[in-house]
Amino acid sequence: MSSPEEAALTAAFRDEWPRLIAVALRITGDLQAAEDVAQETLLAAFDRWPLQGIPDRPGAWLMTVCRNRARNLVRDSSRAQERLASLRPLLDGQTSPGGTAPGTKAAGIADDQLRLIAMCCHPLLATDGQVALTLRMVAGLTTQEIARGFNLSAATVAQRIVRAKRILAQHRVAFVTDDLDIRARLASVLDVIYLIFNEGYLPAEGESLTRGDLASEARRLAYLLTSLVPAEPGPWALRALLSFQLSRQAARTAPGGALLTLDAQDRSKWDRELIADGIRSLERARDGPRGPLLLQAELAACHATAPSFAATDWAAILAFYDELLAIQDTPVVALNRAVAVAMTAGPAAALPALDALAGHPALADSHRVWAVRAELHRRAGHTAAALADYDRALDLVSNQAERHYLAQARRQAEEAPMPEMPAFRKPPPELVARFDDLAQLAGDADRRQMFGYPVCVLRGNMFMGLHEDSIILRLADDDRDDFLSRYDSGLFEPMPGRPMKEYVIVPPALVADEAAIAEWVRRSRAYAEQLPTKKRKQKKG
């Protein structure tokens, strides 16, 4: 059990660790020596603080000891005599306790940390080396901790770190004199952090669905980056994405460890502070180009801000996937887009895309395409096809939590098959004309098409629409209760068993009643006015 003091001290050490490595690296010029010096600094704190008391400014104390130790090391090393001479101007200026190198001030330290991250993500290194080195040098994780996170042996991780250090040393990747524009390397830095996050959030193997330490470390690194380069939108996009994803962490697994999909999660368990951070970060990220990270953050925001699964804006999600697919045409994106198609237009509309993806070589060893196709076959009422796909997915899945989920879904498909889904019908033209009349009552709302049906949207929120031969209205809780008590109607349920809980079906008699329907359109629009604005994707070009 860790006490609050211990947790606070661990956090302080974690915050200081990359600074210590960076300042030691600046002085010694050698990654291994810098790491040793940072370790010795922590040991010195361990020796002294219990007896002398924890200093008022622990960070400054650690920095002073680290700098002195690094200087001693350089001075003591006969091999480093020449180097010491060349560094003399720099060293002479670094004497104030807790201070920084001349001319660097706080930004110098920040740049040092950024240089350290960029160095660990150097393009000379293989991805596994970049990840291991970043976690060791920037996050301060031990080889054992990294090995545990990735289900590797400590020896393998140690080898990766040693190899990465050797490559950097062999190629004389300089820290102090590296004048490269570090911001130009941000893309690969963000990739490495996202990779660390993904490994922590949904590991490929193992019993547990989450390896929270890695995911949390990735989030911490993303936070660090946003503080180091606040003007860059990329790190904000990553921070938004990770915050949204992590907000669901506590709700993703049942008490027994089984996977819970979005529709089954208890949204009250979602972390509202993380969602708020995601929204704020997303606002900052929108200043930048609409790259893959930003679009993924937008997608995550659609889920994180939906009040319920039924109220999820699948049309917006599909639009974001269309945009993402245009710039990142990968089978994984196509797979996720197919899910969005299924949610908006029914499973039958998505199955052709999944059939094509099932044969894609990049997904040959992945269970996901089979799991998704199985689910859609199940919802479409194709029980035999669903069972065959579940079997295929179960053959390929390696995460135990996902395996439990798939096995359970297969049992459900076998024991309680769903009736085959009808295809959606086109609305009669006279109803479309009537809808247009009603849309006039809604004032300045946008009239859009959604999957072939006209809808009215106010500041990004749909509130009135047409579906097959029905007009649907979105109403606030009280109004909805009032509506359902007055009319022989019901909730809108585009797919069996999946009602959109805020929407009601307008009965035909009411459609013809000018005064009454005008009042309900007014109430529906008033509700949409209260909803937070949803930004619509900007069309490219």
Add this chain to the structure above:
Amino acid sequence: MRFLLAGTRPPGSGETGELALTTAAHRVVAAAAWHSWLRRWGLLLSFGLPRDPAAELRACLIVAASDEQAANRLAAGWGAVSGYRVAVLPLTGGSSGEAGR
């Protein structure tokens, strides 16, 4: 009676190689609690730390104990929270409060 407890880092303990930050924090908190307990009971008379942070000798404590057995028990406690190898030396004569400084 007064005793000098000398704490050294055992050679080859591997601690200088890699230190988990959580472990470091745990040790600082545990050792701080142990030292404050020692102070509260009036057993810690003085302490000394080496000037060189890399010195093998990590810290010296001068403690009051009723006999050598009691001093050994204090040494064992200190070793447990610090990971040091602790040697116990009885001090004779007057105050030895300056030792190790």
